[in-house]
Amino acid sequence: MRNTAFFVAGMALLLVQSNLFRVLSWVHVPGLIPSLVLPLILFMGVHEYSLARGAAVAFVLGYATDLVGIAPVGLYTFTYVAIFVLVRAAGVRLAAQTVLMQLALALASTLVHSVMVLGLISIFGRDAYVPRAIYPMALPHALSTAAISPIIFRLARRIHAATATSPHVEAARGT
Structure with missing residues (x-):
């Protein structure tokens, strides 16, 4: 359900x-559009979701991002799963409960994600000018992603709380 x-x-x-x-097209700062899905994936990674289920959700959301955007199919699919696994591995040491930690986690993860995307585009891309242009x-x-991340974390926390199962239901299922 969750x-x-x-x-x-x-x-x-x-x-x-x-x-x-479309809304922010009047601002002439390239790259100002935040990634709204990435903080959701970060939330799942930090809050100790099942590795298989979290990676599956990250995979599907990455594939949907590939289909909606103009990126090569598989680029965001791979990078979202990789970011989920990296954040989940570091999640034991990170407590993204405060807004400052959420901002720092989102900023660092988005920079790592951008480096991964640039690296993959420069290795597998057809045009050599694309990485230099982006x-x-x-x-x-x-x-911009770090600035919007506390709102996404709050939304994810509400979803997490709304889909929490009681201990009696989990005991009845045998988990």
Whole structure:
């Protein structure tokens, strides 16, 4: 139930993100559009979700991002799963409960994600000019994603609380 709720929320955020480009098109700062799905994946990684289920949700949301955007199919699919696994591995040491930690986690993760995307595009891309054209967008993108991340974390926390099962239901299932 929880994974379905996060998937639906991720798809809704992806729709908002795709329309946000039109709203912010009057601002002439390349890369200012935040990634709304990435903080949701960070929340799942930090809050100790099942590795298989969290990676599956990250995979589907990454594939949907590939289909909505103009990126090569598989780029965001791979990078979202990789970011989920990296954040989950570091999640034991990170407590993203405060807004400052959420901002720091989102900023660092978005920068790592941008480096991964740039690296993959420079290795597998057909045009050599593309990485040089998009690397200046990494910092504004990371800053805007970090700025919006506390709102996404709050939304994810509400979904997490709303889909929590009682201990009696889990005991009846045998988990």
